[in-house]
Amino acid sequence: MDAPVFITGIGTGVGKTIASAIITEALGGHYWKPVQAGLDESTDTERIKTLISNPVSQVHEELYLLTLPASPHLAARKDHLQIDIDTICQRAHEMMEKSLNPLIIEGAGGLLVPLNENEKVLDLVVALKAKLIIVSRNYLGSINHSLLTAEKIKSTGNISARWIFNDHFMNYEDEIVKWSGIDSLGSIPFNAAPDTSFVSSQARRLKSALTHFVKVGLAT
Template sequence: MHPVFISGIGTGIGKTLVSAIVTEALQADYWKPVQAGFDDGTDTGWIQERISNSKTIFHKEEYKLALPASPHIAAKEENVRISLDVIAEAYKALPATNEYVVIEGAGGIFVPLNEDEFVIDLIAKLRAKVVLVSRNYLGSINHSILTAEACKARNLDVAGWIFNDQYMHYENEIARWSGYPSLGSVPFTENPDKAFVQQQAVILRSALQNAL
């Protein structure tokens, strides 16, 4: 399977919604290797409720941590150390059921997974193609360009941006400044249900297939 890693410019920017849309568009498998906090359910469960196709397989989290905090802190609470080697071995052991597996990260690319390594290190270790998610808020241009610069510094293979929420006129500027293309924009909705995910998947499918 080809790994497609969904990351972005921070926390609360819509990575899980975009992960659902990309999963549906590609009829890919889905994997969230590190889940921190699940009182309101897991990201895997949320996406599972919104996928319409019958091909997607949902793989079990490698680390499922109770505390809704930075993964390295949540892990310490349970006397666990998140190991990138363990995650990489778990990835290799995933059954090759579909052409793509969508891997959802935690927070932004510099969220720490342990005392030494970050999400960006996991992306590199998995040799995954990256889809970056950006959301419209004051400061998002700065956060988007900083994220892009970090990806370039680590020589990550970035497919492009998916913009989330109501953008004004600067998503094309972010794409131009970053050097990474826009794959599309997901409009704001108060009800990101199965029908919405399916609709957006149809819209983004061609751009995703061409970029990946």
């Protein structure tokens, strides 16, 4: 595995974690969320542990575990920490060197969320040379958010990206694919209380598309 798979979203609360669970389950990958901002409820890492059922996936602990549920740069500042992209990349490479299983990295919020005063999530994706999966949740306004995200990816260049659509408001996934020029890996149906059975069934359904995406080169 020469590149990790990075999961981002068109915003906060669009279903990155459930998508990450399904992707990790489908690929038999190892999950890692390097930056967790907010500890009031269970962390995304803790939730992933309850959703993965295959015998090979590992769930790695966070590198930055921040108390404030806010933008990572603000949460880190409150905890007197500085999020360092080079440190995250080094840890990711160490994980990949120890295993042939794909490394699935869940980001914080969307691509333009600041990690520190100078760098955003997108800068981390570029530094990792990661394959990018964008989670778009279907809601009123999500077309705009999706296409803005796609435009930023396209303008950055040299990023292999695909969509996963989550939930259903109206059926406009095909239009987002057409207008963005980014292909889709599939969609995840709405589930108010997803569990291991749901994750496993969706993983089987999306496994072929996900496996192909991981194995192909940088062509979008």
